[in-house]
Amino acid sequence: xxxxxxxxxxxxxxxxxxxxxxxxxxxxxxxxxxxxxxxxxxxxxxxxxxxxxxxxxxxxxxxxxxxxxxxxxxxxxxxxxxxxxxxxxxxxxxxxxxxxxxxxxxxxxxxxxxxxxxxxxxxxxxxxxxxxxxxxxxxxxxxxxxxxxxxxxxxxxxxxxxxxxxxxxxxxxxxxxxxxxxxxxxxxxxxxxxxxxxxxxxxxxxxxxxxxxxxxxxxxxxxxxxxxxxxxxxxxxxxxxxxxxxxxxxxxxxxxxxxxxxxxxxxxxxxxxxxxxxxxxxxxxxxxxxxxxxxxxxxxxxxxxxxxxxxxxxxxxxxxxxxxxxxxxxxxxxxxxxxxxxxxxxxxxxxxxxxxxxxxxxxxxxxxxxxxxxxxxxxxxxxxxxxxxxxxxxxxxxxxxxxxxxxxxxxxxxxxxxxxxxxxxxxxxxxxxxxxxxxxxxxxxxxxx
Amino acid sequence: xxxxxxxxxxxxxxxxxxxxxxxxxxxxxxxxxxxxxxxxxxxxxxxxxxxxxxxxxxxxxxxxxxxxxxxxxxxxxxxxxxxxxxxxxxxxxxxxxxxxxxxxxxxxxxxxxxxxxxxxxxxxxxxxxxxxxxxxxxxxxxxxxxxxxxxxxxxxxxxxxxxxxxxxxxxxxxxxxxxxxxxxxxxxxxxxxxxxxxxxxxxxxxxxxxxxxxxxxxxxxxxxxxxxxxxxxxxxxxxxxxxxxxxxxxxxxxxxxxxxxxxxxxxxxxxxxxxxxxxxxxxxxxxxxxxxxxxxxxxxxxxxxxxxxxxxxxxx
Numbered sequence: 001x002x003x004x005x006x007x008x009x010x011x012x013x014x015x016x017x018x019x020x021x022x023x024x025x026x027x028x029x030x031x032x033x034x035x036x037x038x039x040x041x042x043x044x045x046x047x048x049x050x051x052x053x054x055x056x057x058x059x060x061x062x063x064x065x066x067x068x069x070x071x072x073x074x075x076x077x078x079x080x081x082x083x084x085x086x087x088x089x090x091x092x093x094x095x096x097x098x099x100x101x102x103x104x105x106x107x108x109x110x111x112x113x114x115x116x117x118x119x120x121x122x123x124x125x126x127x128x129x130x131x132x133x134x135x136x137x138x139x140x141x142x143x144x145x146x147x148x149x150x151x152x153x154x155x156x157x158x159x160x161x162x163x164x165x166x167x168x169x170x171x172x173x174x175x176x177x178x179x180x181x182x183x184x185x186x187x188x189x190x191x192x193x194x195x196x197x198x199x200x201x202x203x204x205x206x207x208x209x210x211x212x213x214x215x216x217x218x219x220x221x222x223x224x225x226x227x228x229x230x231x232x233x234x235x236x237x238x239x240x241x242x243x244x245x246x247x248x249x250x251x252x253x254x255x256x257x258x259x260x261x262x263x264x265x266x267x268x269x270x271x272x273x274x275x276x277x278x279x280x281x282x283x284x285x286x287x288x289x290x291x292x293x294x295x296x297x298x299x300x301x302x303x304x305x306x307x308x309x310x311x312x313x314x315x316x317x318x319x320x321x322x323x324x325x326x327x328x329x330x331x332x333x334x335x336x337x338x339x340x341x342x343x344x345x346x347x348x349x350x351x352x353x354x355x356x357x358x359x360x361x362x363x364x365x366x367x368x369x370x371x372x373x374x375x376x377x378x379x380x381x382x383x384x385x386x387x388x389x390x391x392x393x394x395x396x397x398x399x400x401x402x403x404x405x406x407x408x409x410x411x412x413x414x415x416x417x418x419x420x421x422x423x424x425x426x427x428x429x430x431x432x433x434x435x436x437x438x439x440x441x442x443x444x445x446x447x448x449x
Numbered sequence: 450x451x452x453x454x455x456x457x458x459x460x461x462x463x464x465x466x467x468x469x470x471x472x473x474x475x476x477x478x479x480x481x482x483x484x485x486x487x488x489x490x491x492x493x494x495x496x497x498x499x500x501x502x503x504x505x506x507x508x509x510x511x512x513x514x515x516x517x518x519x520x521x522x523x524x525x526x527x528x529x530x531x532x533x534x535x536x537x538x539x540x541x542x543x544x545x546x547x548x549x550x551x552x553x554x555x556x557x558x559x560x561x562x563x564x565x566x567x568x569x570x571x572x573x574x575x576x577x578x579x580x581x582x583x584x585x586x587x588x589x590x591x592x593x594x595x596x597x598x599x600x601x602x603x604x605x606x607x608x609x610x611x612x613x614x615x616x617x618x619x620x621x622x623x624x625x626x627x628x629x630x631x632x633x634x635x636x637x638x639x640x641x642x643x644x645x646x647x648x649x650x651x652x653x654x655x656x657x658x659x660x661x662x663x664x665x666x667x668x669x670x671x672x673x674x675x676x677x678x679x680x681x682x683x684x685x686x687x688x689x690x691x692x693x694x695x696x697x698x699x700x701x702x703x704x705x706x707x708x709x710x711x712x713x714x715x716x717x718x719x720x721x722x723x724x725x726x727x728x729x730x731x732x733x734x735x736x737x738x739x740x741x742x743x744x745x746x747x748x749x750x751x752x753x754x755x756x757x758x759x760x761x762x763x764x765x
Contacts, residue, residue, distance in 0.1 A: 354455040366708040409460030416466040423458035
């Protein structure tokens with residue numbers, strides 16, 4: 001346990017939907033299921049137009065180690081496979097399925113047979129699970145660290161530090177039994193010294209519930225955390241719950257920790273009982289343009305517009321639609337964008353709230369420096385990015401540890417001059433990557449001579 | 450969907466803090482000091498304040514206009530500079546000197562270095578020092594108009610309460626008078642009580658960290674005590690000259706102090722040390738302005754030494 005907690009930015013909570021029991025939306029007429037939901041390689045489509053599919057039918061198989069299979073979220077007929085633009089800027093295959101409205105589960109789905117770690121790992125991979133906290137790292141890849149025998153602690157992320165979002169809160173309150181089963185399941189394959197739930201104190205119901213459910217498991221610790229942002233950032237969460245520091249360039253597994261989102265764990269527990277892969281998500285629909293905020297269970301691939309319509313639409317003109325919350329969510333360009341595996345919230349902002357603020361000169365107030373949970377100097381990056389000499393710029397940025405930036409947005413949030421600090425950091429990271437690739441290529445070329 | 454949605458980088462919400470709001474808070478915090486200054490020194494003080502503020506704002510406005518830079522007077526920082534400079538002056542300073550000092554502070558110290566956020570020295574402090582050097586008779590620790598005889602004392606020869614104290618003179622004001630402002634001095638420097646109010650406001654509004662004024666003022670007290678061995682003299686040192694005004698409003702300037710919290714504390718201690726050294730061993734009776742200016746110059750180095758260690762950052 002750490003004495004001083006990291007992450008102390010007061011963002012508004014706006015947990016309007018904390019009490020809202022998720023409502024299942026009816027089968028959409030059509031879904032567009034992207035082959036890419038995470039970092040890593042997109043899945044390869046294994047269906048063709050005209051194929052009959054059911055809920056849970058495999059439509060895309062994992063292409064490589066860091067990749068994850070994709071399943072149909074409705075029953076119906078494959079209409080087409082088309083290239084669609086994703087927010088990362090690439091064109092990725094999407095399988096478009098026309099729903100028959102029946103939502104018939106695939107009759108071939110089987111409960112996975114789990115006897116040892118290898119069969120468990122295969123089952124996790126087949127479930128299509130990726131980290132549901134937002135980053136979407138394929139869970140099977142992460143859990144493989146357990147097989148290596150280096151893991152001592154399991155940290156379960158129930159911080160949910162973004163404004164508005166309550167889908168993890170609902171998981172902890174409603175599916176605490178599944179969480180118990182999930183912890184027991186993982187404990188079969190790894191002798192954890194400790195299992196810690198990190199939950200922000202603004203979720204007293206979830207904390208009480210989990211304390212009750214895990215009362216007889218001494219190795220499980222429910223760790224209430226300050227209700228400040230960004231408690232859910234992986235490295236912040238690990239530090240604040242266990243006191244461990246993940247060194248630069250290393251993974252949590254290197255300090256013996258695996259971090260898992262609570263909703264991911266609950267899904268895993270339900271998958272090993274039912275065999276139904278990841279095909280639907282609990283989504284918080286909220287934001288200044290939403291008339292009545294709600295939690296919705298939506299099939300993956302449903303268009304955002306349909307989900308928004310289902311909760312009763314908007315109360316004013318839409319300015320911005322975000323996948324995720326307002327601190328780290330990604331702005332999308334159309335409400336036709338599909339729900340992804342990692343979508344835990346749809347935040348819709350009014351035109352007034354969507355307008356980017358006018359940025360003025362840095363007044364050196366140091367708020368960004370105090371706010372940065374990683375101990376970085378955000379204003380320095382902005383200055384280094386202005387250096388015209390590429391090599392000098394990249395060296396300076398690396399000295400200042402640009403690679404440690406977790407892009408949580410604290411610096412931009414607190415800046416009184418409204419400077420786009422985190423945006424600068426992203427540009428800086430890209431510049432360093434680009435410089436390294438170009439020098440590596442040049443070095444290779446020189447070596448060939 | 451025909452409508453163009455806004456696409457921008459996260460975060461999509463911002464805090465309510467803004468540069469102009471911070472400057473407004475500083476102005477609000479200076480209201481008690483300003484009001485007390487006008488009450489103590491009369492309408493002449495108001496004229497000095499008006500001259501400084503108007504010429505600072507106008508100076509920045511015209512500079513931006515001529516240099517074809519985006520207009521920045523809306524951020525209110527020029528108002529703060531003008532007001533602070535005025536509060537550092539005597540009520541009997543000729544208006545034309547106020548105008549020149551104010552223009553120097555804004556144009557030479559601030560605008561020529563790139564405007565808000567780019568100046569390395571505090572404009573009001575540097576403006577005051579400029580005026581001290583140019584018009585020695587009018588600035589700083591001399592005599593007042595409203596209280597005491599309207600003698601025009603030379604800055605370097607006028608009797609400070611400290612000198613009076615050492616001579617056990619009857620002219621020495623009581624500690625309470627010193628705290629409330631019934632003594633000679635600059636418009637905004639005399640009333641410690643009003644400055645304290647402003648300090649509390651700024652801390653509550655989280656505009657400044659409480660440590661900086663505390664270390665600066667506390668440092669002067671402790672160091673004076675170490676030198677004189679007399680707590681009473683040390684208290685007079687705390688309440689005299691521009692210490693309180695400087696510690697609360699100028700040593701806490703964002704632009705010209707280190708960005709890190711530890712750096713700010715070192716900055717404050719450095720100010721205290723230099724102030725005491727000048728007061729006890731220098732030729733000038735008052736050292737606050739010079740101490741802040743010297744520490745302004747050292748700020749980038751202090752900042753560099755006190756940068757936070759990144760979480761898990763590998764050593765090179």
